[in-house]
Amino acid sequence: MNFNLTQLSGFMALLNFLLENLSTKHMTVEDNVKELGRTMAGIGEPHSGKSGDLDFFSVDQAKAVISYLKISLLQHYKLYEYLFHSPREELVIGDEEIDQEYYPEEPQPEEESLKVDPLTGFTTEDVKSVLGQITNEIIGSLQTEINEKLQMQEDAYTERIDKLTKT
Incomplete structure (x- = not known):
């Protein structure tokens, strides 16, 4: 614009x-x-x-x-x-718990103590697929709700028009 x-x-x-x-x-x-x-x-x-x-x-x-x-x-x-x-759930992905079970007291070298990327092992297509499913579920229910409300409004307006045309 x-x-x-x-x-x-x-x-x-x-x-x-x-x-x-x-x-x-x-x-x-x-x-x-x-x-x-x-x-x-x-x-x-x-x-x-x-x-x-x-x-x-x-x-x-x-x-x-x-x-x-x-x-x-x-x-x-x-x-x-x-x-x-x-509310959001924290999703923990990684092998940190397993490392603590086997080596609870052993200090880890600096390189191993770095955080593991939670998306390691997932492809771009995996992420797109999951996001697409979630989006479709949310938008699908929203679309249904909007369609129901629009239908109710349409019915109400049709009823009003019918009343006006009868008088």
């Missing part, structure tokens, strides 16, 4: 604001979308007083920012929630 420095700074501040809402305030995607709407309100309306200090964006730029946030942050919101709020 060829943003100038002010617009780029504003975009980064907006992204930081939404991520802070998620990480520290534990906001749901719906609440965060409402906050985004409040922040973006008034763009393109001269002297509206509604603008959330982002009036340096044009309407087209604001639409592009919202579109980008939709396909990046909001579409993968469950993944970000998992990242910020799920």
Whole structure:
């Protein structure tokens, strides 16, 4: 979009604001979308007083920012929630325990005391495969949830339209 420095700074501040809402305030995607709407309100309306200090964006730029946030942050919101709020297990890979069982008192030379790379023995394809499986599981459940919510909204709107056309 060829943003100038002010617009780029504003975009980064907006992204930081939404991520802070998620990480520290534990906001749901719906609440965060409402906050985004409040922040973006008034763009393109001269002297509206509604603008959330982002009036340096044009309407087209604001639409592009919202579109980008939709396909990046909001579409993968469950993944970000998992990242910020799920406890992590420490995965220990190596033979350090075995060495301690056989040689508990023996000091190890400096070279052997270096940490073992936890990815030793795995190929790039192994890592890609595991990450692909995890991503597909998370995104698959998120996609299902989004589709269900969209279907519910579609049904509600269809019902409203039916009521309006009957009157």
